[in-house]
Amino acid sequence: MNHKILQILKNGGLFVLLLGLTFYIILKDNSLSQIASAVSDVELPYIFLGIGAMAIFLSCEALNIMRCLKLFGYEVSPLSAMKYAAVGFFFSSVTPSASGGQPMQVYYMYKDHIEVSHSTLALLFELLSFETVTVTLSIIGFLYQRNTISASMGNLKYLLLIGVGLNLMVMLLLIMAIFSRNAIKKAAKAVTRLVGFFSKTKADVLEELFTEQITEYQQSARYFKENKMIFAKTLTTTLVQILAMYSVPFLVYKGFGLGDFNVLEVIALQSVLYVAVSALPLPGALGVSESAFMILFRTMFPAGILSSAMVLSRGISFYLFVLVTGLCVAGLVLIKKKGASYGLYHTNC
Known part of the structure; x- marks a missing residue:
């Protein structure tokens, strides 16, 4: 438990450090007052629509x-499902x-008394859907806006290729994990051998656990x-989810009173941006997402409001939904501690 807490604190520290560095770079050439002034000109209904789009997500x-x-x-009740969604968003x-x-x-x-084999398979299935939609949309988006993207990205187009390649690998691994018994067995065997180099006892325990879980896993896959x-x-559902998230830059674009680009063009650019940075080993792709936005969307937003739009x-x-879901997670922890102290805590919501 202490190890988990330290890991969370370390990741949280890295997140805060990257967040500070990101905003330092943004504000280096743009004063906070300039950005605040530009943002104040945005029509509020579009901001609320953007927040609504993320609620749909x-x-x-x-x-x-x-x-x-x-x-x-x-x-599972809708409240519990929203709890799992909030937890996933925050820790991701x-x-x-x-x-x-x-x-x-x-x-x-x-x-909440849900078997690990069942929850793992359900989440892998959901992740496979997510990867399928994001990769497909990024390929369509690139083909649709290839001239704009090629002109804007320069060498960053290789980042896109890496992102698509890594996400395709994840898709294939997920397909094997869900539908191939042999793939799961080979993966489990490889992990057991690795652990066996350090402790044969732990490897034996792990092998027994894997054997039991694989049987349950395959029954679940059926x-x-x-x-x-x-x-x-x-x-x-995932397509609606992703399109809702990708529509946020377009709503910001409309909020500034701009109209030269249509919704499909904006979503196409956002789909490319998301996949290009999603596989990078940084919390929330901080720094890279902001930089890529400034590059990809510079033909769409006037230079004077580009930073504000980003x-x-x-x-x-x-950022807003990291805060919201973070407060939800903190609330869950506090409720658990308070309930435990009075002997009233029940895990099922």
Whole structure:
């Protein structure tokens, strides 16, 4: 437990450091008063629409979690599903390569009496849908806006290729993990051998655990194979989820009273930006996302408001919801501690 706390503090410290460095770079050439002045000119309804779009993003995540867990007989309430979505968003945002989101969701589901094998498979299935949609949209976006992207990105186009390549690898690994028994066995065997170099006793325990979990895992996978429509529904929900997030820059664009570019052009650029930076081992892709925004969207926003547009777009789609979901996680911890101190805490929500 102490190790987990130290790891969270370390990741949180890195997040704060990157956040400070990012805003130092932004404000180096643009005073805070200039950015505040430009942001104050944005029409408020578009800001609220952007916040609403991100609320849709989290709601779609919650809906997919509910749908996938229902296959295993779990009737998860909308409130609990939103809790898991908030936990996933927050820990994905503050850990490198979004590595902390799913493990923490599995932890909170386990505390609510959901089997680890079931929660893991449900989240892997949901992640596969997420990767499928983001990679597909990025390829379509690049083809649709290739001239603008090629002219704007320069050597950064290689970052896009790396991002797409890594995300494609993740997709293939997820497909193997969900649908291939041999792939899971080989992966488990490799991990057991690695642990065996340091401790044969732990390796034996791990092998027994893997054998038990793989059997459960494959039984769970049959649910998805026998309910193929579940993936179509999950993909549709994920498409709505991603388009909602990608629409934030367009809403900011309209909020500044601009209209030379349409919604498809803006979403195409955002889809490319997201995949290009998503695989980088930085919490929330801090710094890189902001820099890539300034490069990709410079043909769209006038130079005088580009920095303000970036701050507002990232503020709505990332910083604000890191704060909101972080407060939710803090509230869950406080409720658990308070309940435990009075002997009233129940894990099921």
